[in-house]
Amino acid sequence: MVNFNYSKADYDALTETEKKFIYKAYENKTISDATHIRNAVLNATVNANRKKNKKFIELFEKKQEKVDVEFTENALEVINEVEERDGKSWVDLLYNKNGLKRPERSK
Template identity: 45%
Template sequence: MYEKEAKDYLDTMDFAFFVVNFGYTKADYEALTPAEKLFIRKAYEDKTVGDSSLFEKAVEVAIGNTVCRKKGKRALSLWHKQQRPADKAVVQKQIEIVGEVEEKNGKNWVQAIYKAAGIKMPEKGAMNHG
């Protein structure tokens, strides 16, 4: 029943979506291809789902930390730090530089670092490798 009337306004409704959510002008909207409009809508949907999931997790952590957590128990964290993988090319270059310095000056640089930090140099064999 309303399908025919809705078809007449689909383009207007689509334009309204872009104006309200992204601040597009009529010229901005008309400059988009149909494929661009679909990709923008999909990106917006992904962002909305991501934001909703983050909000859900934040509420879960907040309730867990304030209501459900027993005394003395560590609070839950919303964000967990993750170590980024090292850039192998950079690491290889740094290893080469260390090798060159050791060839020229020996391994005294290690002792200099310990001395500058005010830390006693560990004795050979004292480190536990395992």
């Protein structure tokens, strides 16, 4: 029997259905943990044996969040209005404030 931090009285008070749910949750957790360990070991093995200069495989993929289309469109409208009114001096201001030189495009 597994210790789930229940006293003997608390455990005996559970119904058979509740006990089965607890055991099923424990089984799911065990399977999940084993799967994560397997994935980590497989990933480490593949990365250790990868060819020279081949890209390193990350263990977890980064999920990209969906863009708020309405916010982006409004922001672009504001930027276009400012550029029409004031020109692109705001770009130079950003570079100057950060102590950077604005890159020049080669023609």
